[in-house]
Amino acid sequence: MDVLSDAIAAMRTGRPHSRRQERYAPWGMRFPDSDGAGFHVVLQGSAWLVPAEGEPVAMGPGDVAFLAQGGGYTLAGGLDVPAQEVRPLPDGSWPQLPPSERESGPATVLLCGAYHLDRGRAHPLLSELPEVVHLPSRIGAHRSLRAAVELLGMELEEPQPGSDTIVTSLLDTLLLYILRAWWQTERHGSGHPTGWAAALADPAVGAALRAIHGAPAHPWTVGELGAHGGLSRAAFARRFSALVGEPPLTYLTWWRMITAGRLLREDSAPLRRIAQRAGYTSEFAFAKAFKREYGVAPGQYRKRAS
Known part of the structure; x- marks a missing residue:
């Protein structure tokens, strides 16, 4: 797998959720802090996204906003509109709000989505994202992202047989397209990418990262x-x-432990096999390294995750 896909897989837990919302002025929604990440796409009309810290972001048709860090924010039709508190349901999804009164103004149609993330094992590639990733709609830009948004909107507007599976797959795809679009913007926007955008763009470092993620068990x-x-x-x-931000073998060891944690959560293979897939020929050495990283033995970690 490539580095971006791996970073998402390491953090993603549970099932993503999405809803199509239709609002009429005046409208406002306030979202509290959360462990997950969310996105909003304006399909029609306009909106203001106001993070807890930072400047308000004006959004128009086709604009995408991704809230990566879990901070609270408000989404509203205007900066002076009272906002209704929106709290996630037990399964992590956002509730379907009752239709707003058609008092005045044009309708604003939104796609809103949420992802469960394990922030305890956050990949630095995602941790360095800003509070709000805003991708304005531009003709010819991010065509794959636009196509995924259109397909998701169609499935949510008119559900058909198989829509549950299709929507889940499209949400996973959309997340990758959002992040890819952001890093492409960072790489090419200023001409001087920094952080992980620079690491992935660097021929030598990018090649090494792909090698590590492609074969974490190899004795690099x-x-x-x-x-x-x-x-x-x-x-x-x-x-x-x-x-x-750290030496190559330090990153390699950390990634092996992240890989092992995911395997213990998702795979029923014996611990010996998990150790081998994480790059350890000795189950004892693996258990020692795992406990140093997670604070518990591999077997205990698996029981807690089940």
């Missing part, structure tokens, strides 16, 4: 990873540490 050395990008051991180690 710094020299071998550097060779993937055509750099000497020392030059590669310096560049990797500068862009990723």
